[in-house]
Amino acid sequence: MSSASTSAKQAAPASTRDKPANKAEAAADWVDGRLGIYSLAKANLRKIFPDHWSFMLGEICLYSFIIIILTGVYLTLFFKPSMGEVIYNGSYSPLDGIRVSEAYASTLNISFEVRGGLLIRQIHHWAAIVFVAAMFVHMMRVFFTGAFRKPREINWLFGFLLLFLGFFDGFLGYSLPDDLLSGTGIRFMEGAILAVPLVGTYISFFLFGGEFPGTDIVPRFFTIHVLLIPGIMLGLLVAHLILVFYHKHTQWAGPGKTEKNVVGMPLMPVYMAKAGGFFFLVFGIIAAMSAIASVNPVWAYGPYRPDQVSTDAQPDWYMGFAEGLIRVMPGWEIRAWGHTLNLGVFIPLMLFPLVLAAIAVYPFIEGWITGDKREHHILDRPRNAPVRTALGAAWISLYLVLLSGGGNDLIATHFHLSLNDITYFVRIGSFVVPVVVFFVTKRWCLGLQRRDKEKVLHGRETGVIKRLPHGEFIEVHAQLPQGTLHTLTSHEQYEPVELPAEVDENGVARKVGLATKTRAKLSEGYFGEGNQIPKPTPEEHKEITSGHGHH
């Protein structure tokens, strides 16, 4: 933007700009001369954002992340990340005189002595729970509406990485207080690492600085929890937001909304007030939650000792599906040639990232099947992409089945069920439930598509019963307004790709690769007959409306 103006500048004595009207303009001019803010603001000050409640899910992620950082900085001022042993002599009398680590003692100190410390600890933990939950729901929103399609696949991956890192930072965070529950979680991690063939024992010894638990794990986790992972996440988050700005927001189909525009209200003032205000709403609600609902009361668990454990040892819910994997896996162990391969732990350890990665790679798989290289900015209604929606629902159901496996002891005690039965159910359910959910969801979507088609062609039921002169009773259907007709019929429908003819134009047998065949099969599964309802055409509509004689 500046290459052409350098020569012109030399001739001019100073800025050729008119005198600023007031102090604020003068200040803005000063900043612009150094940072070029006018050029930046020109594109962005009145940048248009479309409005829909589901677009605020990502905002909740952003705001809870900011809250986590703010409260996290506060906590580091008081927390001592050390496993050095001290005798606890604080104001929580049940633990008076007990041998604890400095990490645990300082957590109790934050909770009982530091005024407001308990609140900040609770806000930090609650915000982390809200953060991960919001990332999940935000990701589902993007998935079910097809917002991940070109040009947004890379941003989908950034978001996925943020979710994955959020899991781990959450795990590291609740390990820091060195209480009985968190120590049990770390022991689980050690057992999982030991199950890695060949190098597991070495990784474990390097991570713990020797044998479990040692005295290094809390200070090491602390650095990773407050510096390494948040640093990476901050970078990813900024990149994520830059791409959101650059791509501009997606929007729902509707009158006046096309792939080439974005319809909504400008950043200044409406979106600034709404989004800025929403930060305070999120912060306020999390603060109130932290005032009334206790999360992770480490004083009730006691300090960690490797030979003690409480029942109902549970990780935070977002690690629950990993817990489920490890609980329901049969204890397969192979011993040969003087070595032990602990498949009972190693397989869940490998499945954990795979369950997540399945959703990470989805945009690329769908893009390959459709072969669609165009940009997409109009969102799909979930019903109009039945197979995608069904896959997402199946994935969620797998997640929930495994989560119930992770909480099998709680389910058993609360609902008076046999623990073993729940485990057997989860073992089978992990395979069966997603399949059932897939087919149910797909049929449900197709049913909704049929209903849309019915509404477009026959209008809306008015509830008015009319008697015709010859005595017949009919219910009057009202034509939908043109805007609604457009909204209901503007979605795209792909045709399944067909395999090329077996012989080419010269009659020579054509080689069809496995990839091509797979793609044709998948495409048929997505867009073939019975997998989507053909949308109504203007001709059908005209024929029906003219036949009825009213419109």
Added chain:
Amino acid sequence: MSHDMSDDKLPQAHAAGEGHGEAAVADNPFADPGLPPHEPRRTDIDERAAKRAERQVSLLFIVSMLATVGFIASYVSIDADRIVYIFPLGHISALNFALGMTLGVALFCIGAGAVHWARTLMSDVELPAERHAIEADDETRADVIEQFKTGAAESGFGRRKMIRNTLIGSMALVPLSGVMLLRDLGPLPEKKLDVTGWNEATPNAPIRLVNMNTNEPMKAEDIAVGSLTFAKPGPSALRPAGLQESDEDFQEAIAKDALMLIRIQPNDIKDADSAALGFEGVLAYSKICTHVGCPISLYEQQTHHALCPCHQSTFDLSDGARVIFGPAGHPLPQLKIVTDASGYLVAPGGFEHPVGPSFWERSE
């Protein structure tokens, strides 16, 4: 390979609506009629309603100010250890509740005020903005590729193959230094996982079993049939005072040495080898689960089943601690016990198998 067979199968994006005006609307009922006209809100046309909304927004901001004052007042006036009863929350910290609620209200009201302001008084006219394709046009693309080719040619990267290959080699190797630097994070495992504190014991210098809670040595008659007792190593040559909580390595030691003692009627013991390792029906098993290392602490005396509360691995202690349910891959290791001259339970040696979770080098 697959491009050619798909392009004609793509749907035509918005064939009906895109950019066509009224003409398209006339002959196509599904065409895009364009942005609907703006419908004014009550506050747009009724100045009294607008004034009321203005007062509501200000009231929310004032409530926020009051709540912040309340936060500061709570901070200085409420003791950190004061507990109050609030229905339905129960007994909770008064300071935490007061600070959290005032902070919550102070923040929430700013947000609610801003959002209410935006929704009632700021313009709600929807405006369209144009999108521009993310992809560059062909001319730019060709230009950039040309520039890149020039740069690449000037560098000679493609031409001087030896430089290129050695550069790739050096770049591939240099991260190994970083990996090497991690070596001193911890010692090598060696055989550390195979041995426990009980390995100090020999038949000539056995180690007494000491009750975890009372710190007293135990006799067989101290252990009732159907009870579960936890034990740790008593005095040995290396630890003259026995394993104590104040020992520097207590946590690492107890993570492997913890014992679970049960007493079963000798004829109820199904596994003869297991019975032989015990003494008059008293059996000593490792307390550490062989799945991922949680301490096992739930015992059902009727069935002699022990359950790990972490992942529900269940062991039959009357049958050599065989796994009967759950994800554990092998039985709990058993410690041979006998009695010494004074009749106290002692271990004449270590566990036959390594305790705790499996690992690659575990031979068994």
